[in-house]
Amino acid sequence: MLDTWNESIFSNIKSRLQDSAMKLVHAERLGEAFDSQLVIGVRESYVNLCSNPEDKLQIYRDNFEKAYMDSTERFYRTQAPSYLQQNGVQNYMKYLMECCVNALVTSFKETILAECPGMIKRNETDKLRLMFSLMDKVPSGIDPMLKDLEEHIMSAGLADMVASAETITSDSEKYVEQLLTLFNRFSRLVKDAFQDDPRFLTARDKAYKAVVNDATIFKLELPMKQKGVGLKTQPESKCPELLANYCDMLLRKTPLSKKLTSEEIEAKLKEVLLVLKYVQNKDVFMRYHKAHLTRRLILDISADSEIEENMVEWLRVPHSACGSDQSGSAGPDLML
Missing domain, CATH: 1.20.1310.10 (Cullin Repeats)
Known part of the structure; x- marks a missing residue:
């Protein structure tokens, strides 16, 4: 259907449509008011007419895009020398970038x-x-x-x-x-x-x-x-609870904590705090964490007392463990 339409009708009028669209683009570059939807409509017609599933932009690229690029080159080739002479190199470079962006990026x-x-x-x-x-x-x-x-x-x-x-x-x-x-x-x-x-x-x-x-x-x-x-x-x-349970596994004498060095345990705790920065219900985490901490202290089953103290400090001081460079705007601080 598209091929029939393209061969029988559109092929006979596309040059006139294309020329009219380029005139509107030229008018816009000169500061004249125009209806941009007219140009967009012509452009989309070229895109929608292609029936090639491997290259949907073939007709558009071979026709509208080529005409657009040619008209752009002609326009700025005539404008550039006078602008450079009147405004100097620095302003010309800024003007050049703006023109390129408007012509080749903003329009598409x-x-x-x-x-x-x-x-x-x-x-x-x-x-x-x-x-x-x-x-x-x-x-x-x-x-x-x-x-x-x-x-x-x-x-x-x-x-x-x-x-x-x-x-x-x-x-x-x-x-x-x-x-x-x-x-x-x-x-x-x-x-x-x-x-x-x-x-x-x-x-x-x-x-x-x-x-x-x-x-x-x-x-x-x-x-x-x-x-x-x-x-x-x-x-x-159970997100806050699971985070607290994992901290307990690292801080308590468990098979997991026994196979890790102190440095590795601290690194994993800091990873938990990184995730915790994104948790909304931090009070739930703290409730579970304090319960685990109390149990570890009463039963004397902490894996490392120094790491316990570090964990308390990390939770007390905002960003002390994982830093804002990784978490960005991750939400409320962990201040107790």
């Missing part, structure tokens, strides 16, 4: 940004880095990218948590490891693709916090066996 903003979700999902960091460098020059250009990143972290993070729910909801060590794996994965994406830009770090923190505090995996109908009870469904969110 929606088309370029439409590729962002797929790039994030496929972890195409090189392409994302290039898109970021372009969109950052356009007013509000990266806002859609921030939204795409947040949505990806929330959907991918929750999907991974649900996939491992049967294991991690009853194993505090695996639960913490899963959350840390997600954090490191998304942090690596932000670093490689967006150069740890603060805006993207904030987006990461916001989305990761939603993953950490989501109670979906604790509400699933997962079987639990208890003596004399049989099958039972999981209780509501």
